[in-house]
Amino acid sequence: MTRVAIIGAGISGLAAAHAIEREAAAAGITLEVVVLERDKRIGGKIWSIKEEGYLCEWGPNGFLDNKPMTLELCDRLDISDRLLRSDDNARKRYICSAGELHRLPENGPMFLRSKLLSWPGKLRIAREMLIPPLTKDVDETLAEFARRRLGPEALDKLIGPMVSGIFAGDPETMSVASCFPRIVQLEQEYGGLIRAMVKLARQKRAERKAGKAVASAAGPGGTLTSFLAGIQELTDATAAAMGGTVRTGAGVTAIVRRGEGFEVKLEDGSTLDADVVVSAAPAYALAGMVAGLDPALAGVLREIRYAPMNVVCFGYARDKIAHPLDGFGYLITRQEKRQILGTLWDSSIFPNRAPQGSVLLRSMMGGATNPGAFDLAESEVKARVQGDLKAIMGINADPDFVRIFRHREAIPQYTVGHSRHLIEIAGHLEATPGLFVAGNAFFGVGLNDCVNASNQVAERVVALLHNRNI
Numbered sequence: 001m002t003r004v005a006i007i008g009a010g011i012s013g014l015a016a017a018h019a020i021e022r023e024a025a026a027a028g029i030t031l032e033v034v035v036l037e038r039d040k041r042i043g044g045k046i047w048s049i050k051e052e053g054y055l056c057e058w059g060p061n062g063f064l065d066n067k068p069m070t071l072e073l074c075d076r077l078d079i080s081d082r083l084l085r086s087d088d089n090a091r092k093r094y095i096c097s098a099g100e101l102h103r104l105p106e107n108g109p110m111f112l113r114s115k116l117l118s119w120p121g122k123l124r125i126a127r128e129m130l131i132p133p134l135t136k137d138v139d140e141t142l143a144e145f146a147r148r149r150l151g152p153e154a155l156d157k158l159i160g161p162m163v164s165g166i167f168a169g170d171p172e173t174m175s176v177a178s179c180f181p182r183i184v185q186l187e188q189e190y191g192g193l194i195r196a197m198v199k200l201a202r203q204k205r206a207e208r209k210a211g212k213a214v215a216s217a218a219g220p221g222g223t224l225t226s227f228l229a230g231i232q233e234l235t236d237a238t239a240a241a242m243g244g245t246v247r248t249g250a251g252v253t254a255i256v257r258r259g260e261g262f263e264v265k266l267e268d269g270s271t272l273d274a275d276v277v278v279s280a281a282p283a284y285a286l287a288g289m290v291a292g293l294d295p296a297l298a299g300v301l302r303e304i305r306y307a308p309m310n311v312v313c314f315g316y317a318r319d320k321i322a323h324p325l326d327g328f329g330y331l332i333t334r335q336e337k338r339q340i341l342g343t344l345w346d347s348s349i350f351p352n353r354a355p356q357g358s359v360l361l362r363s364m365m366g367g368a369t370n371p372g373a374f375d376l377a378e379s380e381v382k383a384r385v386q387g388d389l390k391a392i393m394g395i396n397a398d399p400d401f402v403r404i405f406r407h408r409e410a411i412p413q414y415t416v417g418h419s420r421h422l423i424e425i426a427g428h429l430e431a432t433p434g435l436f437v438a439g440n441a442f443f444g445v446g447l448n449d450c451v452n453a454s455n456q457v458a459e460r461v462v463a464l465l466h467n468r469n470i
């Protein structure tokens with residue numbers, strides 16, 4: 001029987017396994033899917049930990065419902081009735097600048113009234129309409145793009161915090177085309193971002209007038225969505241729906257070519273023969289596995305760097321915090337020189353995240369601009385986070401609950417040159433039929449991106465097997 005080995009039981013690997021089984025059944029191909037996971041548990045970065053009445057997310061806390069990929073997976077898994085949309089107040093997001101929390105403006109009047117940006121900064125953004133689109137083919141950093149189109153203040157107070165919130169990255173090194181390809185597309189298609197927003201808004205109004213259901217005119221958005229018991233419900237359900245097997249504690253050390261197929265070597269000294277191998281492992285881990293198979297491919301994979309992160313969960317009695325916590329949380333401008341990147345008010349975003357009468361705050365520390373934070377002692381991490389929460393939110397009390405999760409390689413960094421890396425990786429894979437890659441190191445770091453990439457890999461896997469069987 002044809003065997004497909006999938007390396008990694010995070011959402012990418014599990015979604016790929018589910019999609020491959022579905023696509024193969026539709027094509028009349030009988031196969032066995034085996035998922036190999038180094039850890040003793042499944043889920044990868046997804047892990048919802050319930051302790052002392054608090055529900056702490058080890059990694060991501062949900063997905064946006066503005067794209068269909070994850071919603072469709074939930075439909076196929078028959079778990080859509082368990083989906084939990086974030087509280088409407090979670091649409092309120094804040095930026096900490098000049099020692100104050102400023103609500104991010106959501107429309108024109110709010111933008112004009114906001115004190116986040118100075119009037120010269122606002123006028124510079126308005127002048128974006130006069131800036132011609134970039135005509136030369138260049139891989140701009142996010143910082144270069146923001147300065148060119150929106151000005152330095154918008155970079156510091158809007159773009160910089162956004163990059164730290166999504167990628168824990170440095171806008172001076174991140175590629176705008178790789179991180180936010182839609183933004184580059186809007187500039188090229190409409191001549192600028194404000195022009196694009198105006199024209200898209202007109203289009204949306206026309207569609208609404210015609211009775212069509214449409215998304216926000218401002219483009220990407222959506223509602224953060226999870227489950228009552230945490231986002232881990234998604235990976236648990238995906239694994240449970242598999243027809244094949246998931247082997248935990250099965251770390252892969254090497255992928256070796258054997259005829260048209262592969263021999264997968266495991267840490268315990270055993271091997272597994274497979275006709276197809278799909279890696280959903282981090283880029284640095286895959287580099288070690290293919291070092292003997294294709295040293296050049298391993299070299300390219302090692303060029304994809306990761307930012308470290310400490311996720312710090314504090315639980316408090318509600319009456320110890322004066323702040324209304326009426327939103328998603330806040331990100332911090334780099335100019336504030338704080339220890340943390342931002343704090344999510346988790347118990348305001350979703351119910352069931354804290355005991356009755358308590359709240360859960362989840363702060364992020366580290367990232368590409370502060371990698372040394374990963375190695376701090378737990379007491380120092382706690383003290384630094386408490387210091388920032390006191391300065392920003394006025395919290396003087398000690399937390400009743402503390403959990404610190406450390407990720408040495410938390411989020412892949414799509415730095416300048418990432419698109420070139422993808423082209424090189426694709427060339428190496430084309431020269432090694434039967435080897436495929438998925439995961440957040442390549443085509444997007446969000447859950448929707450991971451599920452979408454896994455679906456695309458599944459189609460290519462089944463197409464290859466179909467051609468071999470002809």
